Each structure stands twice: as structure tokens, then as C-alpha cells.
Amino acid sequence: MSEPRDNADRPLRLLxxxxxxxxxxxxxxxxxxxxxxDEAERLWVADYLDHxxxxxxxxxxxxxxxxTRLNGSRDLTDGYYLWPEGLAHYVLDHGVRxxxxxxxxIEQRSxxxxxxERDASWWQLxxxxx
Ligand SMILES: [Zn+2]
Numbered sequence: 576m577s578e579p580r581d582n583a584d585r586p587l588r589l590l591x592x593x594x595x596x597x598x599x600x601x602x603x604x605x606x607x608x609x610x611x612x613d614e615a616e617r618l619w620v621a622d623y624l625d626h627x628x629x630x631x632x633x634x635x636x637x638x639x640x641x642x643t644r645l646n647g648s649r650d651l652t653d654g655y656y657l658w659p660e661g662l663a664h665y666v667l668d669h670g671v672r673x674x675x676x677x678x679x680x681i682e683q684r685s686x687x688x689x690x691x692e693r694d695a696s697w698w699q700l701x702x703x704x705x
């Protein structure tokens with residue numbers, strides 16, 4: 576099942592943004608830690624997060640809310656979701672579990688890319704013209 580491609584007007588879904596403890600409109604990563612989350616799945620999710628396209632760069636780095644290390648200054652996207660580049664660290668090093676709907680999204684995107692038809696004709700035609 577691939578997601579619709581003709582929905583360019585839809586907003587990007589924010590993922591992995593945290594609120595201060597006094598403002599609970601955004602989640603706190605402490606509440607999402609799953610110490611028994613399978614390591615292979617965490618590696619797979621973190622790898623996907625690390626390979627988003629840069630959507631924005633900010634002046635200062637954010638700090639990890641759980642260990643205070645410097646944790647990136649850019650926002651990344653896959654065209655559907657937008658997350659801070661440090662989100663992979665939360666997943667990998669702290670076991671911060673992301674919603675199942677996002678895990679399904681990664682699976683669907685990976686499957687859809689593997690299943691795409693491949694066509695060399697454009698490359699054959701245009702490579703010699705540069
Ligand atoms: Zn950390």
C-alpha cells in the first residue's frame with residue numbers, strides 16, 4: 576500500500592518535538608521510553624530518520640532532553656513527516672518509541688520504493704548531452 580502522491584497541500588506531520596515539562600501540549604520523551612524495544616527495529620528506524628532531507632537549519636543546537644548532549648540543529652523530512660535531526664539519537668540510545676503509525680509508514684515507503692518500476696531510457700538519452 577503506497578500513500579497518495581497527489582496531496583502536495585497536506586501539511587508535514589511533526590514528529591519528535593518535545594515540550595517543556597510545564598507545557599504538556601507536546602510529549603515528554605521520558606514518557607515514551609520503551610526499554611525492551613527490539614534493537615534491530617530501533618536501528619532500522621534510526622537509519623531512516625538519519626536519511627531525511629534537510630528542511631531547515633537553525634542557529635543553535637538543541638540538547639537531548641534525556642542526557643543533555645548536543646543533538647543537532649536541523650529539521651529533516653521525508654515529504655510526509657518532519658523531525659529534528661536528533662530524533663534518531665532518542666530512538667537508538669534511549670529507546671524512545673515512536674508511534675506505530677510512523678513505523679508502518681516507514682515500512683510502506685520502503686516497500687513502495689523497492690517495487691517501483693525502473694526505466695533507463697531518460698538516462699540513456701540525456702547522459703550524452705551534458
Ligand atoms: Zn540523549
